[in-house]
Amino acid sequence: xxxxxxxxxxxxxxxxxxxxxxxxxxxxxxxxxxxxxxxxxxxxxxxxxxxxxxxxxxxxxxxxxxxxxxxxxxxxxxxxxxxxxxxxxxxxxxxxxxxxxxxxxxxxxxxxxxxxxxxxxxxxxxxxxxxxxxxxxxxxxxxxxxxxxxxxxxxxxxxxxxxxxxxxxxxxxxxxxxxxxxxxxxxxxxxxxxxxxxxxxxxxxxxxxxxxxxxxxxxxxxxxxxxxxxxxxxxxxxxxxxxxxxxxxxxxxxxxxxxxxxxxxxxxxxxxxxxxxxxxxxxxxxxxxxxxxxxxxxxxxxxxxxxxxxxxxxxxxxxxxxxxxxxxxxxxxxxxxxxxxxxxxxxxxxxxxxxxxxxxxxxxxxxxxxxxxxxxxxxxxxxxxxxxxxxxxxxxxxxxxxxxxxxxxxxxxxxxxxxxxxxxxxxxxxxxxxxxxxxxxxxxxxxxxxxxxxxxxxxxxxxxxxxxxxxxxxxxxxxxxxxxxxxxxxxxxxxxxxxxxxxxxxxxxxxxxxxxxxxxxxxxxxxxxxxxxxxxxxxxxxxxxxxxxxxxxxxxxxxxxxxxxxxxxxxxxxxxx
RNA sequence: GCACCUGUAGCUCAGUGGAAAGAGCAUCGGACUUCUAAUCCGACGGCCGCAGGUUCGAAUCCUGCCAGGUGCACCA
Numbered sequence: 001x002x003x004x005x006x007x008x009x010x011x012x013x014x015x016x017x018x019x020x021x022x023x024x025x026x027x028x029x030x031x032x033x034x035x036x037x038x039x040x041x042x043x044x045x046x047x048x049x050x051x052x053x054x055x056x057x058x059x060x061x062x063x064x065x066x067x068x069x070x071x072x073x074x075x076x077x078x079x080x081x082x083x084x085x086x087x088x089x090x091x092x093x094x095x096x097x098x099x100x101x102x103x104x105x106x107x108x109x110x111x112x113x114x115x116x117x118x119x120x121x122x123x124x125x126x127x128x129x130x131x132x133x134x135x136x137x138x139x140x141x142x143x144x145x146x147x148x149x150x151x152x153x154x155x156x157x158x159x160x161x162x163x164x165x166x167x168x169x170x171x172x173x174x175x176x177x178x179x180x181x182x183x184x185x186x187x188x189x190x191x192x193x194x195x196x197x198x199x200x201x202x203x204x205x206x207x208x209x210x211x212x213x214x215x216x217x218x219x220x221x222x223x224x225x226x227x228x229x230x231x232x233x234x235x236x237x238x239x240x241x242x243x244x245x246x247x248x249x250x251x252x253x254x255x256x257x258x259x260x261x262x263x264x265x266x267x268x269x270x271x272x273x274x275x276x277x278x279x280x281x282x283x284x285x286x287x288x289x290x291x292x293x294x295x296x297x298x299x300x301x302x303x304x305x306x307x308x309x310x311x312x313x314x315x316x317x318x319x320x321x322x323x324x325x326x327x328x329x330x331x332x333x334x335x336x337x338x339x340x341x342x343x344x345x346x347x348x349x350x351x352x353x354x355x356x357x358x359x360x361x362x363x364x365x366x367x368x369x370x371x372x373x374x375x376x377x378x379x380x381x382x383x384x385x386x387x388x389x390x391x392x393x394x395x396x397x398x399x400x401x402x403x404x405x406x407x408x409x410x411x412x413x414x415x416x417x418x419x420x421x422x423x424x425x426x427x428x429x430x431x432x433x434x435x436x437x438x439x440x441x442x443x444x445x446x447x448x449x450x451x452x453x454x455x456x457x458x459x460x461x462x463x464x465x466x467x468x469x470x471x472x473x474x475x476x477x478x479x480x481x482x483x484x485x486x487x488x489x490x491x492x493x494x495x496x497x498x499x500x501x502x503x504x505x506x507x508x509x510x511x512x513x514x515x516x517x518x519x520x521x522x523x524x525x526x527x528x529x530x531x532x533x534x535x536x537x538x539x540x541x542x543x544x545x546x547x548x549x550x551x552x553x554x555x556x557x558x559x560x561x562x563x564x565x566x567x568x569x570x571x572x573x574x575x576x577x
Numbered sequence: 578g579c580a581c582c583u584g585u586a587g588c589u590c591a592g593u594g595g596a597a598a599g600a601g602c603a604u605c606g607g608a609c610u611u612c613u614a615a616u617c618c619g620a621c622g623g624c625c626g627c628a629g630g631u632u633c634g635a636a637u638c639c640u641g642c643c644a645g646g647u648g649c650a651c652c653a
Contacts, residue, residue, distance in 0.1 A: 036596075301580095301649055314652080344581070378645095410613095449650075451616090541611080
């Protein structure tokens, strides 16, 4: 199963070799979608300069050697030397038929690579906010896509489960009592618990003293303190899992790889850095100074690996993640799906790891930068009173709003069905909104826009699948039973079939660029192509049984492609809506 | 001050060195006796922040500037 663009690329390359010499057989044929044909090959323009010839002549030579009769019905030199390529309808139909029969839905099977992916990373005893939402959703989509492409993906949920706040949290847990209603807040409203602890810490010197002592005990490995700490982590895990469940995210407890996991590695990391002369003591702290990293007033910025009080910061922990993921997990790509502001920090961590030999040249670390989510005012999304928005409330509001729309439009459905649809549509809308814009840009959060059935939204794609299912229901046909044969005659059929062939490449692109919004853009175009088909090409009312069978096959493939694509994004497709 | 990100239609956002820069929303005008109108079709709308440069060709690459955002020593 190969996409038109790829097949054309190899064909044009052979033509290049034949026309211009073997040394040109590897050059990029520059196949692009065209507004004047299906595709265009732009290689001649670039090569003309090198050859010292007129571009149109070069194009003519390429076309003379080009063997595409089986797949193109028109090959035309146009403009300054573009080669316009128009596919044959029977070829498109044959490819669509192949796609229908392809158990992988056109998704290429790539050579397996171990990829470690760090995403979500909420903090224990703290509410997840919209920033966590986005790294969770984007990270999970990347996981699904990479796995579909055949890679060995290791999820690493780097939760904040260690550090000074735990002294305060543990003491507060003891004060309210283990198992008390207030302790249970960690499962449901963690910020309430955290704020209460914070208030004690700020308001009571006695409490603060206890909290500080507790931190020391924790780091010393005191058994009772560790037990209480574990208790807090477990309570938090209940909260995380409730969110992940609601969000339909693949993370489980097995993926937890929080800061505490690396505690044992930290002293060794510092020792090695110091021994190798990579780190030095500055103002009492063990620091790595790297060339080219300067801050205010040109002062060198350190990566602090051991604080002056002997404690470790996140720089050390992050170094440990690199070491662990390379040495222990055998990862060839290290993905960090975290906020854009961490960019400087990560670059310093990686450069330090390179110097220390923990990050070999053939291992590629990537920062999948996550941009801020903004409110209507263009500032980081907060409630009217200025507090961060509770994620649970935000998700519930999305579901409520979706429920209202479903109730308005589908009074014929029973309540349970409507509630199920509302959940899938509401959550899908929020996730899709996070995924459909490039992950590194900020975007403005707007319920009305993301829940709209028009435009590049989750509901629009879900609606397309629901309409297809409706046709199959009415026709009494099982989508998996559609077998074709596929024929392509109407323009809308042609457009839909051609769009279907682009799925595999779109998924592959996301795997390479780590940009889920490209898959969104593809699925949106496919859904639009389907809508055009839906308007112009009746399926059930088609008079000719052969046309009917062909159209069944086309929409069955469309349904599977849309659902597979949505699934790769982590978005559900309701059977009706 | 240094570094990174962003600047594209009224708004929200796409855009792989290729032809005349795209979509959705909003606005205006149309289409339900039809497989879901929660839909669709059409129109309107652009010094691609500014100025240079590279190139046969630049929203895209380079340099400078302007504007906004973020980060820059012991929180993560």
